[in-house]
Amino acid sequence: MAEEKKRLAIICIHGSLDVAFAAFVLATAGAAMEMETAVYFAFYGLEVLKKGKIDKLKVSPLANPAMPVKIPNIVAMLPGMTAAATSMMKSWMKKAKVASLGELMEMAKELGVRLIACQMSMDVMGIKKEELIEGVEIGGAATFLEFASHNAITLTF
Amino acid sequence: MAEEKKRLAIICIHGSLDVAFAAFVLATAGAAMEMETAVYFAFYGLEVLKKGKIDKLKVSPLANPAMPVKIPNIVAMLPGMTAAATSMMKSWMKKAKVASLGELMEMAKELGVRLIACQMSMDVMGIKKEELIEGVEIGGAATFLEFASHNAITLTF
Amino acid sequence: MAEEKKRLAIICIHGSLDVAFAAFVLATAGAAMEMETAVYFAFYGLEVLKKGKIDKLKVSPLANPAMPVKIPNIVAMLPGMTAAATSMMKSWMKKAKVASLGELMEMAKELGVRLIACQMSMDVMGIKKEELIEGVEIGGAATFLEFASHNAITLTF
Numbered sequence: 001m002a003e004e005k006k007r008l009a010i011i012c013i014h015g016s017l018d019v020a021f022a023a024f025v026l027a028t029a030g031a032a033m034e035m036e037t038a039v040y041f042a043f044y045g046l047e048v049l050k051k052g053k054i055d056k057l058k059v060s061p062l063a064n065p066a067m068p069v070k071i072p073n074i075v076a077m078l079p080g081m082t083a084a085a086t087s088m089m090k091s092w093m094k095k096a097k098v099a100s101l102g103e104l105m106e107m108a109k110e111l112g113v114r115l116i117a118c119q120m121s122m123d124v125m126g127i128k129k130e131e132l133i134e135g136v137e138i139g140g141a142a143t144f145l146e147f148a149s150h151n152a153i154t155l156t157f
Numbered sequence: 158m159a160e161e162k163k164r165l166a167i168i169c170i171h172g173s174l175d176v177a178f179a180a181f182v183l184a185t186a187g188a189a190m191e192m193e194t195a196v197y198f199a200f201y202g203l204e205v206l207k208k209g210k211i212d213k214l215k216v217s218p219l220a221n222p223a224m225p226v227k228i229p230n231i232v233a234m235l236p237g238m239t240a241a242a243t244s245m246m247k248s249w250m251k252k253a254k255v256a257s258l259g260e261l262m263e264m265a266k267e268l269g270v271r272l273i274a275c276q277m278s279m280d281v282m283g284i285k286k287e288e289l290i291e292g293v294e295i296g297g298a299a300t301f302l303e304f305a306s307h308n309a310i311t312l313t314f
Numbered sequence: 315m316a317e318e319k320k321r322l323a324i325i326c327i328h329g330s331l332d333v334a335f336a337a338f339v340l341a342t343a344g345a346a347m348e349m350e351t352a353v354y355f356a357f358y359g360l361e362v363l364k365k366g367k368i369d370k371l372k373v374s375p376l377a378n379p380a381m382p383v384k385i386p387n388i389v390a391m392l393p394g395m396t397a398a399a400t401s402m403m404k405s406w407m408k409k410a411k412v413a414s415l416g417e418l419m420e421m422a423k424e425l426g427v428r429l430i431a432c433q434m435s436m437d438v439m440g441i442k443k444e445e446l447i448e449g450v451e452i453g454g455a456a457t458f459l460e461f462a463s464h465n466a467i468t469l470t471f
């Protein structure tokens with residue numbers, strides 16, 4: 001039996017800029033290394049797949065004691081602080097000349113990364129197929145597990 | 158050598174409703190696909206295994222900029238808002254006719270999913286075996302890694 | 315073909331005490347079971363590798379409805395509460411006689427666990443090699459995926 005192609009199976013259940021960024025950096029790296037790659041978006045992760053949302057995801061400065069710029073929670077919870085943390089993170093990314101999240105997603109699609117939206121999460125959160133970007137598959141936990149059960153690296157974000 | 162049965166090895170270190178739900182949806186799906194499945198609960202995840210707690214787990218509206226209903230952190234931190242976010246999430250689940258967390262856990266047990274409580278986390282958090290539901294095994298990191306080292310999909314929540 | 319040695323490939327993208335603790339408990343357990351083990355630190359996880367930081371990581375009491383000691387968010391966001399939750403967690407660890415995070419990291423190094431800092435995250439967050447502890451490798455997503463693609467258990471924290 002010839003060895004199966006290596007796969008990379010990623011679950012993304014969070015919809016914040018930092019977590020989605022990690023998922024797409026690994027997905028594009030895997031695809032560039034010729035792994036068959038799929039990212040399964042469930043729960044809050046579905047935000048990533050909504051039309052027009054990819055470059056509007058945010059970073060929360062709250063409840064993250066490891067944020068590089070320390071902001072006390074009593075300040076971090078004030079209106080405007082999530083926006084402030086988000087633009088700070090984006091300016092760092094720009095300065096470091098890394099791709100934006102939207103660019104990473106385009107790259108992922110061009111490299112053939114499968115983007116799968118979790119049907120049950122869509123039902124629970126009342127999200128319709130029309131709200132999601134083009135090229136997204138819809139599937140269930142079994143879709144993901146079937147993909148992940150053949151020679152795959154699995155990551156959860 | 159006959160191929161080993163596929164396994165699904167899940168670690169759950171968070172004890173919120175949404176994360177536990179994701180863990181049990183995948184665990185029951187895996188078991189239904191005839192994978193040998195085990196979920197290892199550590200740290201806050203132990204809440205899930207406490208007697209009478211499964212249907213009382215909560216969702217936090219704080220520090221999650223991808224919540225489908227946007228609540229500013231300055232409101233989300235007010236007393237009662239965690240309860241509000243939790244009942245909102247539960248009503249969505251009911252409307253979408255998905256199983257409750259308690260039902261998913263029963264299903265998992267019937268399908269033979271192993272539920273393992275992390276001994277060290279119990280020691281750190283002062284949780285006694287008597288506080289946990291029936292049918293839970295107690296084990297350590299080595300128990301989990303030994304299980305996960307044979308033909309397993311591994312997921313962390 | 316002789317079977318490859320089992321590997322344990324961990325990604326740590328958070329920099330809080332509890333998450334880093336889980337990562338190091340599993341890394342040292344894996345290495346003790348003779349798995350080739352590597353932990354890849356990205357984003358906030360880089361805090362763990364900064365000189366003098368390992369024993370200063372914190373636990374946030376906010377937005378975690380499964381904290382064993384329930385603290386309303388309106389209290390948890392007050393100045394001093396992150397420090398309070400952190401010392402509470404540390405005193406529990408001491409009482410349970412588990413190793414401190416610094417001790418676990420030393421043990422990991424002695425057992426040959428590879429500690430890898432994500433280059434792109436360093437660039438984004440403006441962290442220089444000199445700020446990191448001795449013995450850390452610097453690598454990219456491809457370094458991690460190449461390691462993880464040979465007979466590895468993969469975990470994400």
